Amino acid sequence: AQKVTQAQTEISVVEKEDVTLDCVYETRDTTYYLFWYKQPPSGELVFLIRRNSFDEQNEISGRYSWNFQKSTSSFNFTITASQVVDSAVYFCALSPYNQGGKLIFGQGTELSVKP
Amino acid sequence: GAGVSQSPSNKVTEKGKDVELRCDPISGHTALYWYRQSLGQGLEFLIYFQGNSAPDKSGLPSDRFSAERTGGSVSTLTIQRTQQEDSAVYLCASSLAHPGHGTEAFFGQGTRLTVV
Secondary structure (H helix, E strand, O other): OOEEEOOOOEEEEEOOOOEEEOOEEEOOOOOEEEEEEEEOOOOOOEEEEEEEOOOOOOEEEOOEEEEEEHHHOEEEEEEOOOOHHHOEEEEEEEEEOOOOOOOEEOOOEEEEEEO | OOOOEEEOOEEEEOOOOOEEEEEEOOOOOOEEEEEEEEOOOEEEEEEEEEOOEEEEOOOOOOOOEEEEEOOOOOEEEEEOOOOHHHOEEEEEEEEOOOHHHOOOOEEOOOEEEEEO
């Protein structure tokens, strides 16, 4: 079965706090990609990052960082020094190589950053 | 256009009527996807097009749902005899290849469908 689980439905933090969004996935495929998307109130999904199954290097982009651990099937996303503009719903998604390109999404985590 | 364009942005229809939702992908993108986002169901895959053919229709919830793509570009999602449970935001996405090969998908802003 192919599945993505984002156990945190809602997270609320105060500005400047660090926050980690969890993502756990299931797949039998050995080749796949993982993605994070952001959905602000405007509704359009915005691509943040992709990671392939053979690359376990962590990545940092400004205040954003991602930790991919194949051993635990997790691809967690951390925002450092959160800002109000980070408030959005964040989706983790899995795309197995041989599944025609569809994205299998988690249920999303709604992040609220309060001033 | 610069991004994926969907129309209409909002649609209210009466139960039992047919609706058509349109998607204009980014020029040159061969892959096109339809997803549905509803409360409690998250984002569900509906159908995938590669060019004008649909190799994966596995997410279409019933035979009331159909989609086509013409000229390797514009796609239309049609829902016949709409039901209240069809109320959702319908999102279209396009990509150069498919995300299983690492290509990011670009999403439109969606069509919010309300069936009354």
